[in-house]
Amino acid sequence: xxxxxxxxxxxxxxxxxxxxxxxxxxxxxxxxxxxxxxxxxxxxxxxxxxxxxxxxxxxxxxxxxxxxxxxxxxxxxxxxxxxxxxxxx
Amino acid sequence: xxxxxxxxxxxxxxxxxxxxxxxxxxxxxxxxxxxxxxxxxxxxxxxxxxxxxxxxxxxxxxxxxxxxxxxxxxxxxxxxxxxxxxxxxxxxxxxxxxxxxxxxxxxxxxxxxxxxxxxxxxxxxxxxxxxxxxxxxxxxxxxxxxxxxxxxxxxxxxxxxxxxxxxxxxxxxxxxxxxxxxxxxxxxxxxxxxxxxxxxxxxxxxxxxxxxxxxxxxxxxxxxxxxxxxxxxxxxxxxxxxxxxxxxxxxxxxxxxxxxxxxxxxxxxxxxxxxxxxxxxxxxxxxxxxxxxxxxxxxxxxxxxxxxxxxxxxxxxxxxxxxxxxxxxxxxxxxxxxxxxxxxxxxxxxxxxxxxxxxxxxxxxxxxxxxxxxxxxxxxxxxxxxxxxxxxxxxxxxxxxxxxxxxxxxxxxxxxxxxxxxxxxxxxxxxxxxxxxxxxxxxxxxxxxxxxxxxxxxxxxxxxx
Numbered sequence: 001x002x003x004x005x006x007x008x009x010x011x012x013x014x015x016x017x018x019x020x021x022x023x024x025x026x027x028x029x030x031x032x033x034x035x036x037x038x039x040x041x042x043x044x045x046x047x048x049x050x051x052x053x054x055x056x057x058x059x060x061x062x063x064x065x066x067x068x069x070x071x072x073x074x075x076x077x078x079x080x081x082x083x084x085x086x087x088x089x
Numbered sequence: 090x091x092x093x094x095x096x097x098x099x100x101x102x103x104x105x106x107x108x109x110x111x112x113x114x115x116x117x118x119x120x121x122x123x124x125x126x127x128x129x130x131x132x133x134x135x136x137x138x139x140x141x142x143x144x145x146x147x148x149x150x151x152x153x154x155x156x157x158x159x160x161x162x163x164x165x166x167x168x169x170x171x172x173x174x175x176x177x178x179x180x181x182x183x184x185x186x187x188x189x190x191x192x193x194x195x196x197x198x199x200x201x202x203x204x205x206x207x208x209x210x211x212x213x214x215x216x217x218x219x220x221x222x223x224x225x226x227x228x229x230x231x232x233x234x235x236x237x238x239x240x241x242x243x244x245x246x247x248x249x250x251x252x253x254x255x256x257x258x259x260x261x262x263x264x265x266x267x268x269x270x271x272x273x274x275x276x277x278x279x280x281x282x283x284x285x286x287x288x289x290x291x292x293x294x295x296x297x298x299x300x301x302x303x304x305x306x307x308x309x310x311x312x313x314x315x316x317x318x319x320x321x322x323x324x325x326x327x328x329x330x331x332x333x334x335x336x337x338x339x340x341x342x343x344x345x346x347x348x349x350x351x352x353x354x355x356x357x358x359x360x361x362x363x364x365x366x367x368x369x370x371x372x373x374x375x376x377x378x379x380x381x382x383x384x385x386x387x388x389x390x391x392x393x394x395x396x397x398x399x400x401x402x403x404x405x406x407x408x409x410x411x412x413x414x415x416x417x418x419x420x421x422x423x424x425x426x427x428x429x430x431x432x433x434x435x436x437x438x439x440x441x442x443x444x445x446x447x448x449x450x451x452x453x454x455x456x457x458x459x460x461x462x463x464x465x466x467x468x469x470x471x472x473x474x475x476x477x478x479x480x481x482x483x484x485x486x487x488x489x490x491x492x493x494x495x496x497x498x499x500x501x502x503x504x505x506x507x508x509x510x511x512x513x514x515x516x517x518x519x520x521x522x523x524x525x526x527x528x529x530x531x532x533x534x535x536x537x538x539x540x541x542x543x544x545x546x547x548x549x550x551x552x553x554x
Contacts, residue, residue, distance in 0.1 A: 010445040011401065012408065012422075013438055014430040021501045022397070022443040026456050028390035034462040044293070044468055044517050046280060048322040068170065068186040074415035083410055084417060084424040 090332060090548070092305035093252050094158050101146060101157050108142040108157035112201055115159045118250045119204050124231065125223040126241035126250070128164040128205045129172045135159070138201045155313060156199030161245045161254035163238075164205040165212060166192050167286040175288050176220035177210040179413045179432035189286020190321065191255065191297045191314040198313050203251060207241030210434050211404065212259055212290040214238050215503050216496040217266070219436045224493050228270040233490040236266030239300065243270040246300045253301040253310050259290045260392050261485075261510025263298045267522040268485035268530035273547070274300040275307050278537045279517035280325045282311075283318035291399035294392075294514040304547050307521070308335065311540065330541045338549035340542060343375060344478035346382040349509055354385065355487040359527045363484050366526040369554045370482075380474050380481065383467055385508035391467065392511035393440075393504055394447055394460035401444025404437070439500065464515050471516040475536040480546055483509050485522050486529045523547050525554055 008016040061069075075082035100106045112135050119127050142157035162168060165175050167185035174180045188196070196202070209219040217225035217240025225240035227233040228247035235244045239256030243266035246254050256263040258276040267274025275298045282297040289295060299310040308330055318324045345367065350360055371377050409415030409428035416431050418424040433441065447457040474481060486506055496503040513520045513534050520534040521543045531550070535542045 005449070007442045007445050007449075008426075010449060011438075011441050012405075012425045012429050013433070013442065014426045016430075016438060016442045018442060018446055019439045019500075021504075022393070022439060022446075024501060025390040025393050025504065026443075026447065026452075028386050029394055029456050029459050029463070032387055032390075032459065032463055034459060034466055036462055036465070044279070044464075046293075046323040046517075054319040054322065064169065065186045068184050069411075072183055072186070072412035074409055074411075074413065081411060084421045085419075086421045 090305040090336070091303045092309070093302055094154060094306050094309055097158055097252065098152075098154050101142070101152065104146065108139040108146070109136065111157065112136060112139040112159050112203065115203055115250055118248070119245070122248065122250060124226040124228065124235070124244045124248065126207050126225055126235075126244040128174055128176060128207050128222050128241070130204055131171060131202050135201050135203050142199065142201075153199050154309065155195065158200045158252050159203045160195065160200050161204045161206045161242055161251035162192060162202050163208050163242050163254070163256045165208060165257055165288040166255065168192055168202060168205070171205060173205065173288070174221075175211045176208050176222055177432065177434070177437070178221055179407055179409075179428070181221060181414060183412055187286065190283035190318045192286065194314050194316075195255070195310070204245065206239070206245055206254060209238035209240070209262075210437055211288065211400070212238040212257060212262055213400070213434070213436045213440055214496075215261065215265060215506055216491065217241060218493065218497055219434050226493065227490055230490075232492055234269070234493050234496060236269035236490060238262040238266075239274075240266045242300050243267055243272060243274065246270070246272050246302060253299050253306050256298055256300050257287055257290070258296045258298055258514070259294050260396060260514045261507050263300060264485055264510050264520060264522040264532060265507070265529075267300055268524070269490045271524040271530065272300055272302050273304060273307050273524065274298065274522045275311060275540070276514070276520050277311060277315070277540055278519045280323045281327050281519070281538070281540070282314045283316070283321040283324050285318055285320035289403040291396035292403065293399060294396065294517065304335070304544055304551070305332065308332065308544055327538060330544060334541055335544040335548055338545055340479045340546045340549070341375060342378060342478045343370060343480045343482055344378045344380040344474060345482050347379040348382055348384065349483055352385070354505070354508070355484070356489060359484050359487065359489070359529070362527040363531070366531065366554045367482075373553055378478055380478070382470065383512065385505065387463065388467070388512045388515070389504055389508050391460050391463045392507070392515055393443070394456055395464060395515075397440045397444035398448050398457055399444070401441045401448065404441055436500065467512060468516045471518060471536070479535070479542060481534045483532045483534070484527050484529065485509060485532050489528050519543055521547055523550060525550060
């Protein structure tokens with residue numbers, strides 16, 4: 001069953017409402033008449049070739065990097081990240 | 090060719106100035122500046138690096154061209170161990186765990202970072218007022234905005250607090266503040282410089298680029314930062330641009346978009362100055378052609394639709410779990426939403442909500458996917474244009490810089506002020522702002538990977554208009 005989700009839920013921002021200013025920009029797109037309604041993305045083609053993918057290797061992070069990542073934890077206990085209570089809907 | 094980097098390099102080599110003195114002088118200027126261009130200073134590391142450069146010179150060792158040259162970094166780049174706030178409450182105490190590739194390349198070349206520079210929060214703005222560190226003031230008239238989002242970077246260069254600065258440009262964020270503060274600012278071809286380590290705004294148009302006072306300094310810094318990077322698989326290999334290669338102009342045909350100039354939105358003085366610049370170019374024997382292009386409102390709307398969708402996705406990771414200013418709620422979901430509501434600015438929230446709107450079921454077909462189709466058409470239009478002309482020139486902005494406070498009151502006017510910059514972002518084209526031609530400068534745009542042609546023509550324009 002699909003459930004209608006409002007933008008405040010989608011954005012995880014309390015009380016968020018669509019903006020009138022932004023809606024004006026969207027109106028221009030709605031009224032535009034592109035000659036092809038499906039993007040083929042053949043102009044700005046930025047994908048890497050499968051023959052040119054980087055090696056799939058595990059790189060150990062340096063100690064300093066790990067230390068800073070821990071420093072950035074909003075809550076930390078014995079070197080572990082502490083998160084808020086998770087609830088099931 | 091004029092180059093502050095070369096001039097300072099020579100002074101260091103000749104021992105006319107020590108690197109420590111150079112760095113300390115610039116740090117002092119940054120500390121006492123009243124333009125709100127600084128988020129944090131990197132004083133200790135900068136002075137330690139300067140001492141090493143001085144020791145090398147004292148030992149008679151050769152130093153590289155960028156070694157000891159002080160520069161600034163927009164506060165959206167990771168530099169290990171430094172605060173990287175994106176000018177936001179959410180990340181005001183966040184420390185980078187690693188260093189961005191582009192910045193690492195400059196560090197490897199010996200350049201010395203002095204400052205993390207004020208900007209619009211997460212790049213969301215065209216005035217550098219959307220920041221927790223206070224609106225950045227224009228270097229020429231402090232009552233006006235510095236432009237944005239790389240406003241602090243442009244002001245630091247314009248005031249000689251940094252020799253060059255590294256900005257980020259998603260829809261004009263290097264080119265517009267460069268124009269507002271009368272310096273050079275380059276948005277390279279998308280993929281020429283790695284985006285690894287820049288805080289993502291809209292990943293399909295985000296570009297790393299330099300701001301500086303001379304074309305030669307732009308060239309030097311561009312060469313160092315360019316190149317393929319395994320950590321950003323949209324990067325590509327590019328050729329180095331030699332100094333000799335940009336000395337003599339061989340551009341024969343330039344174009345400009347007629348509808349940018351023939352409309353009511355452009356300031357009459359900017360229009361008149363632009364047309365006068367066109368006449369001077371014509372007088373040198375270069376052919377100038379008028380080109381057709383999309384209407385400004387289509388360009389702005391296409392850009393903002395796609396940029397908002399991408400930023401909504403990119404910023405969804407900022408929920409206070411692993412890092413950031415978490416505000417606890419009753420449970421995890423509540424914590425996410427309070428953290429994000431309290432810590433994002435109104436402008437960032439507007440863009441995130443807009444992005445989620447266009448990506449949601451029922452809207453994506455008629456807005457987001459249509460936006461992508463329009464982007465294709467815009468890009469195809471550029472391909473056609475560059476079969477006819479070598480370069481496209483345009484004003485940077487339709488109007489002069491607004492007063493501080495005005496843009497926040499009228500976000501639509503702010504979005505529309507990006508009309509001349511966003512198209513080239515959608516096309517992923519290289520574009521340089523030069524501080525000439527109109528009050529807010531001129532943009533020179535070429536086909537992808539033709540930065541050399543742009544720099545060549547910029548040199549030519551310096552003598553021509």
